[in-house]
Amino acid sequence: MEATSNRTRQDFEELLLDYAMQVLQVANELPDTRAGNYVAQQLLAAAASPMRSHAEARAAGSLKGFIDKMTATLTNLRECYRWLTIVQKFPLVSKPASLDPVLQDGEKLIKLFFSSVRTATERQEERERGQQDRATGRFSKA
Numbered sequence: 001m002e003a004t005s006n007r008t009r010q011d012f013e014e015l016l017l018d019y020a021m022q023v024l025q026v027a028n029e030l031p032d033t034r035a036g037n038y039v040a041q042q043l044l045a046a047a048a049s050p051m052r053s054h055a056e057a058r059a060a061g062s063l064k065g066f067i068d069k070m071t072a073t074l075t076n077l078r079e080c081y082r083w084l085t086i087v088q089k090f091p092l093v094s095k096p097a098s099l100d101p102v103l104q105d106g107e108k109l110i111k112l113f114f115s116s117v118r119t120a121t122e123r124q125e126e127r128e129r130g131q132q133d134r135a136t137g138r139f140s141k142a
């Protein structure tokens with residue numbers, strides 16, 4: 001079980017690192033205009049944020065802390081995705097379709113982290129119900 005857990009963590013980190021590198025590349029390709037520079041700054045910040053908040057989630061001392069940090073990671077991924085969408089739709093790149101793979105990777109990460117947050121939240125709720133049942137002397141039928 002622990003090996004699987006460590007592998008999943010490594011997979012998450014690797015996916016986030018790959019995604020950050022893709023986003024940084026997009027930021028480097030933006031034009032040297034007011035809009036291009038502003039969006040590039042936002043992308044630079046957004047690209048690193050998911051990695052940072054995921055590292056904080058891994059170091060969380062409680063399930064609640066883990067959920068909070070994973071939720072922050074999800075929020076950061078969504079923000080990054082929105083900025084990439086702006087780059088594509090404005091467009092700030094000569095070939096907007098070239099962003100499709102980066103956007104698809106962003107969607108996959110959002111779904112992955114959403115699922116992780118949902119699973120962790122369900123576990124927390126199960127624990128809380130179990131604690132309430134023990135405190136009141138009631139037992140679940142599950």
